[in-house]
Amino acid sequence: MDPQTLPDYERTLLESIKKQYAVAFEPFQVREHKLQLLKITDLEQILGGKDPLKDVSSFPFWIRLWEAAIVLSEYMAGLPRDGEVTVLELGAGLGAPGLTAAAAGFSVTLSDYESLILDFERINAAASKLENVDFALLDWLDPPEMEKFDLIIGAEILFREDFFEPLLNVLRKTLKPKGVVYLAHDIKRRSLEPFLKLAEKEYRIAASQRKLKSLEEDGLVSVSGKTMVVYGTR
Numbered sequence: 001m002d003p004q005t006l007p008d009y010e011r012t013l014l015e016s017i018k019k020q021y022a023v024a025f026e027p028f029q030v031r032e033h034k035l036q037l038l039k040i041t042d043l044e045q046i047l048g049g050k051d052p053l054k055d056v057s058s059f060p061f062w063i064r065l066w067e068a069a070i071v072l073s074e075y076m077a078g079l080p081r082d083g084e085v086t087v088l089e090l091g092a093g094l095g096a097p098g099l100t101a102a103a104a105g106f107s108v109t110l111s112d113y114e115s116l117i118l119d120f121e122r123i124n125a126a127a128s129k130l131e132n133v134d135f136a137l138l139d140w141l142d143p144p145e146m147e148k149f150d151l152i153i154g155a156e157i158l159f160r161e162d163f164f165e166p167l168l169n170v171l172r173k174t175l176k177p178k179g180v181v182y183l184a185h186d187i188k189r190r191s192l193e194p195f196l197k198l199a200e201k202e203y204r205i206a207a208s209q210r211k212l213k214s215l216e217e218d219g220l221v222s223v224s225g226k227t228m229v230v231y232g233t234r
Contacts, residue, residue: 001025001036001127010126012039013119021045025127028096030077033103036127037065038120039092060154062093062117063196068180068184069093069155074101075182076153083107088136088149088174090167095121097184098153099168107150111138122123140166148176158191164198172202 001076003025017023022042028035040046040063048058060187076087085106089098092110102108102125110121110133118135125133135147139165153173157167171181185192187209196205 001027004171006045011125014123017116017119017123022212026065028073030070030073030100030103033100035079035096035099035103036052036124038094038123038127039063039094041064062091062112062114063070065094065096066156067184069184072097072153072155072182072184074138075184076085076106077104078099079104081175083149086138086147086149087151087153088146090140090154090170091119092151093117093155095124099128099130099133101151101153102133103128105132106151107132109134109136111136111184113137113139137169140170141172143170148179149174150176150219151178153182156189157183158185158189158195161191161194162193164195168194168202169181169199184196 003011005013014023017038021040022045023038024041025036026039028037043063046063076097077100078103081104087098087101087106087108089095089101089108089110092098092112095110098108098110110118110125112118112121115137118137121133122134125131136144136148136197138144143166158164175181181203196207199205
């Protein structure tokens with residue numbers, strides 16, 4: 001990826017980021033969709049001496065491309081689309097699932113809680129030559145008024161139980177009445193089950209496991225409510 005090919009605004013963002021962090025573009029392909037993702041290459045630069053093993057909440061989850069994000073990207077690449085379908089990615093981080101959805105023709109808004117993360121997302125969208133992408137600063141604890149979306153997606157966003165109720169509140173505010181939520185998570189994550197117990201009061205839950213390499217579907221469970229599909233990676 002030649003940074004000189006970026007539009008002026010995104011190239012300026014990149015130059016500003018490079019003054020603070022060591023970064024590099026990494027190609028990411030899902031089916032026929034080819035993306036470019038800007039990633040921080042020196043983790044210590046952003047950890048600032050913090051020990052994530054002592055306090056997991058201090059780990060900047062957004063800087064890594066998680067397996068769950070790859071699985072969700074693959075799913076979005078194959079999801080049928082009838083007309084204009086709007087997608088909101090929560091806790092988008094590098095934005096792989098949302099950018100894949102945009103490459104597949106969906107109208108996408110990437111959201112996260114920090115302006116620096118949105119700058120990475122803007123650069124990634126521009127580097128991937130995608131124009132049908134918007135960006136939103138979204139604090140789950142104090143969500144702004146937003147439009148409602150047909151689909152809401154997220155990968156590895158359930159790592160803090162104190163954010164479960166704020167997340168459900170964000171979904172209430174931003175999901176259309178017949179909308180669908182797609183979440184992808186490592187099934188070993190302990191927070192997944194308690195979140196689903198809360199969510200099943202409002203959603204019909206469909207959960208399945210998918211292997212990263214083969215993406216084989218292993219099982220499906222449904223209960224009553226609106227629709228939330230949860231994919232577990234192994």
